[in-house]
Amino acid sequence: MTTPAITANGLRKSYGDKVVLDGIDLTVREGTVFALLGPNGAGKTTAVKILSTLISAGPGSGEIRVGGHDLAADPQAARAAIGVTGQFSAVDGLITGEENMLLMADLHHLSKGEGRRVTAELLERFDLVEAAKKPASTYSGGMKRRLDIAMTLVGDPRIIFLDEPTTGLDPRSRHNMWQIIRELVTGGVTVFLTTQYLEEADELADRIAVLNNGRIAAEGTAEELKRLIPGGHVRLRFSDPHAYRTAASALGDVAQDDEALALQIPNDGSQRELRSILDRLDAAGIEADELTVHTPDLDDVFFALTATTVPAQTTQPKENAR
Ligand SMILES: Nc1ncnc2c1ncn2[C@@H]1O[C@H](COP(=O)(O)OP(=O)(O)O)[C@@H](O)[C@H]1O
Numbered sequence: 001m002t003t004p005a006i007t008a009n010g011l012r013k014s015y016g017d018k019v020v021l022d023g024i025d026l027t028v029r030e031g032t033v034f035a036l037l038g039p040n041g042a043g044k045t046t047a048v049k050i051l052s053t054l055i056s057a058g059p060g061s062g063e064i065r066v067g068g069h070d071l072a073a074d075p076q077a078a079r080a081a082i083g084v085t086g087q088f089s090a091v092d093g094l095i096t097g098e099e100n101m102l103l104m105a106d107l108h109h110l111s112k113g114e115g116r117r118v119t120a121e122l123l124e125r126f127d128l129v130e131a132a133k134k135p136a137s138t139y140s141g142g143m144k145r146r147l148d149i150a151m152t153l154v155g156d157p158r159i160i161f162l163d164e165p166t167t168g169l170d171p172r173s174r175h176n177m178w179q180i181i182r183e184l185v186t187g188g189v190t191v192f193l194t195t196q197y198l199e200e201a202d203e204l205a206d207r208i209a210v211l212n213n214g215r216i217a218a219e220g221t222a223e224e225l226k227r228l229i230p231g232g233h234v235r236l237r238f239s240d241p242h243a244y245r246t247a248a249s250a251l252g253d254v255a256q257d258d259e260a261l262a263l264q265i266p267n268d269g270s271q272r273e274l275r276s277i278l279d280r281l282d283a284a285g286i287e288a289d290e291l292t293v294h295t296p297d298l299d300d301v302f303f304a305l306t307a308t309t310v311p312a313q314t315t316q317p318k319e320n321a322r
């Protein structure tokens with residue numbers, strides 16, 4: 001087992017009477033993507049700021065280690081291991097993309113030559129060569145985010161924090177950003193990501209923590225989180241009442257909707273369970289007119305976990321035709 005890239009125990013932070021983080025525990029393995037998922041105001045940026053040493057943790061917080069270093073004892077060493085791309089861009093619009101990069105290289109005390117080399121390499125990698133000599137204020141949203149990440153990488157960090165890297169981006173730029181993040185991880189970088197988008201966490205993250213009311217409401221892989229809530233099923237619809245009744249008796253334990261001639265069979269969405277249903281139908285010589293698989297997705301999980309006034313059971317199941 002290698003040392004985790006990030007660990008936090010009982011992380012707390014309040015502003016006045018307002019408790020933002022109410023004792024959260026986090027572990028991020030090296031070389032993985034960890035997504036902190038939560039709605040606006042959940043405390044994601046606050047967590048990123050604490051873990052990246054921009055603000056201090058509140059009283060009563062337990063130990064926080066980043067890159068193997070205790071934040072309280074040696075923030076400087078932790079800082080050397082990380083890069084932060086904030087929710088609000090660090091890009092200076094008045095100067096060019098290249099100048100932004102060179103400024104960053106200066107901040108990292110790179111020599112002039114080294115700064116130029118790293119800048120050229122990163123501008124190339126993030127497809128910003130053409131735009132390099134233009135003021136950053138003329139860049140599109142996606143270009144600004146790419147420049148922002150390029151600037152973060154100047155210091156060659158092992159751990160990077162990306163605070164809502166795709167909020168406000170169009171779908172193409174979002175997919176570009178996802179590709180960039182995947183490549184970073186392939187290169188061995190650990191990514192701590194915050195997002196409001198379930199799809200994004202599902203796409204990218206090895207582990208996801210759902211932040212709600214100052215606490216981690218659930219944590220695990222996307223698959224584990226989806227398994228937390230029931231509701232996976234297969235729905236079969238028939239037009240022939242005889243086929244419908246035969247299927248019902250062949251399949252055994254099913255919910256019947258006599259009016260719609262539909263059967264609902266609990267199912268975890270796995271290939272094996274699906275095949276067993278189809279095998280039993282085949283054996284009985286029946287063909288359904290329509291088959292849909294409902295797998296609970298992260299949206300279901302999210303709403304179930306973060307529902308405060310509406311009980312989880314009343315969230316509308318979504319039917320995904322397959
Ligand atoms: N410097 C601050 N002073 C007072 N309240 C703050 C400060 N920073 C954040 N907050 C409050 O803390 C809560 C969490 O904010 P934030 O961490 O930015 O959430 P998120 O990034 O998930 O949207 C919000 O209610 C916000 O208003």
Ligand SMILES: [Mg+2]
Pocket residue numbers: 044045046087163164
């Ligand atoms: Mg935020």
